[in-house]
Amino acid sequence: MMSEGVVNSDFGKLKKAFIEAVVLLAFTKSRKKRWRNILRNxxxxxxxxxxxxxxxxxxxxxxxxxxxxxxxxxxxxxxxxxxxxxxxxxxxxxxxxxxxxxxxxxxxxxxxxxxxxxxxxxxxxxxxxxxxxxxxxxxxxxxxxxxxxxxxxxxxxxxxxxxxxxxxxxxxxxxxxxxxxxxxxxxxxxxxxxxxxxxxxxxxVNPHFFGCFESDARSTEDMTTFVVAGGLGLERRNPALLVEGVRYLLGKGIDDFRVVVVGSGRPDGFPDDVAAKVLWMGRLDYPKLYETVRSSSFFLPLLDPDMQEHHKYRTSVSSGSIQLIYGCLIIPVISRVFAVAYGFSEETCVVYDGNEIGMAMERAIKLSDDERRALTACLEDLKGNVVKKSSSCVRAFL
Missing domain, CATH: 3.40.50 (Rossmann fold)
Structure with a gap:
């Protein structure tokens, strides 16, 4: 009797051969590569x-x-x-x-x-x-x-x-x-x-349900983990802020922390001294993404008010980072400009002005358990208000 692995392997080979035949017969040379990728997915x-x-x-x-x-x-x-x-x-x-x-x-x-x-x-x-x-x-x-x-x-x-x-x-x-x-x-x-x-x-209508989980704040006895989700592309976040923040902490002699980056590998030219503090997770499926965010201490949206590409995230396009913050109840370290745009305050997040992200990360690390719990509780209240407002809108459609 053939094992499941052998059957899957044979089916994979058959699928690949079928795709190659379709691409060869049905598409012009300029379209072959694109449709080969499409059919494989x-x-x-x-x-x-x-x-x-x-x-x-x-x-x-x-x-x-x-x-x-x-x-x-x-x-x-x-x-x-x-x-x-x-x-x-x-x-x-x-x-x-x-x-x-x-x-x-x-x-x-x-x-x-x-x-x-x-x-x-x-x-x-x-x-x-x-x-x-x-x-x-x-x-x-x-x-x-x-x-x-x-x-x-x-x-x-x-x-x-x-x-x-x-x-x-x-x-x-x-x-x-x-x-x-x-x-x-x-x-x-x-x-x-x-x-x-x-x-x-x-x-x-704000969608941020990623499953049910315990919302207790992490203990300060654990190593502080900052998480970035969605990669480090300039169109969505500014990696220079991460470099600045990590170097500030290291310069202050603070070493008991790490940064987890989900969504991409290490960008070209990313400095070695900062990369040593970063765990590059690459692209994850949704359950693993949410598990990674939930197990972290703080979220870094890395939105930069000085970058023209990021202006839309406070005027016309909602950042996906906000969904993760609500859904995983994780305290963000965020620029005040964007905190205001999304209804956050110093009661729900760690806010910084200008390029003071390093000082904000230091403040986050030094928060006591009680301070973290208070921030998380206020964030949960804010989330509850968002859910209530969203549910009211959906009810009006029915």
């Missing part, structure tokens, strides 16, 4: 089986959660839980490349269906004929493998049933650029994670 058999299950199912949930982009898996459990807590049954359709990272590990009671860029247009046709009361779209812009696919089909689908659609817009600046987004906006069918301007026509 698809669960071809699983997605087709899931497609058949979807079109053949006799009973459907009240709400369909739809995520066809290869991103934003982290927001899915939070949005789904809001509907479930209000008594709604939820079906989920999600791109298989996102599903592979297991974002729904903390959610029970949903019927799940995976898809891919090849099957998604067919799936949208089936959804058109369904009787869902609400179709909740997790990403307005359709992103797939750093390119866009079947955008016309996707856009027309979103425009067809405005009374059923709820769409998450991740950048408020896109609203004025799109006629159909403007229409949803006027009818209060547009959802945002952070309503920076308190616009009464926008529905702020």
């Amino acid at each position: 698809m669960d071809l058999v699983g997605d087709f089986k899931s497609f058949l299950q979807f079109i053949l199912q006799e009973r459907r949930g009240r709400v369909l959660y739809l995520e066809l982009s290869d991103a934003h898996g982290e927001i899915a459990p939070g949005y789904i839980k809001y509907f479930q807590d209000l008594g709604c049954s939820v079906d989920v359709v999600m791109d298989s490349s996102v599903a592979r990272e297991n974002p729904l590990y903390c959610i029970d009671g949903v019927r799940f269906f995976s898809t891919n860029p090849v099957l998604a247009p067919l799936l949208l046709r089936a959804i058109r004929k369904s009787d869902y009361q609400i179709i909740f779209v997790g990403t307005n812009e359709l992103y797939q493998y750093k390119r866009r696919f079947f955008c016309d089909v996707y856009r027309s689908f979103c425009e067809e049933h405005p009374s059923k659609m709820l769409i998450v817009e991740h950048d408020l600046k896109n609203i004025e650029k799109s006629f159909y987004l403007a229409s949803l906006y006027k009818n209060r069918r547009l959802v945002v994670i952070r309503n920076f301007s308190d616009d009464p026509l926008l529905s702020e």
Whole structure:
């Protein structure tokens, strides 16, 4: 009898051969590499089986959660839980490349269906004929493998049933650029994670449920761990702040700490003296990401008010760091400019002005157990208010 490992190995070889044959026969030279990567990331058999299950199912949930982009898996459990807590049954359709990272590990009671860029247009046709009361779209812009696919089909689908659609817009600046987004906006069918301007026509629903866990603050007897999640790309965070903070601590003779970076490896040119204090975790699936953040002492968003690329994170785009701070109840060390933008204060986080991140990290390390517990308790209260406000918005949709 063949072992499971042998069967999987043989299937992997067969899949690779099939993909190479399809790419060789169906695509021009300029498109071969791109489609080879796309097909390798698809669960071809699983997605087709899931497609058949979807079109053949006799009973459907009240709400369909739809995520066809290869991103934003982290927001899915939070949005789904809001509907479930209000008594709604939820079906989920999600791109298989996102599903592979297991974002729904903390959610029970949903019927799940995976898809891919090849099957998604067919799936949208089936959804058109369904009787869902609400179709909740997790990403307005359709992103797939750093390119866009079947955008016309996707856009027309979103425009067809405005009374059923709820769409998450991740950048408020896109609203004025799109006629159909403007229409949803006027009818209060547009959802945002952070309503920076308190616009009464926008529905702020903040998704940050990553499972249940103990919220007790860590003991000061443990080594202090600062965590950075999402890599060190300049468009989202400034690694120079990390370098400055670590060097400040080392210069003060403070060595009993470490920094954990999730989402990327060591950037080119990153200084050796700072890298010695960093644990590079690389990309993790969602359960391991949340476990890593929860086990850390403090969160470093590394948002820089002096960087033009970061201005959007206090005016139009909600930083994913904020979701992790709420969901994992981890105290952030954050610039005052961004703390104010997200409703934080010195009662919920360690705030710094200008380039004083090193001093803020030192203050964080020296917090007593009681001080950490007080900050965590206030952060939990703030999170509770966010949940209450978000749930009220969802209730208004039903």
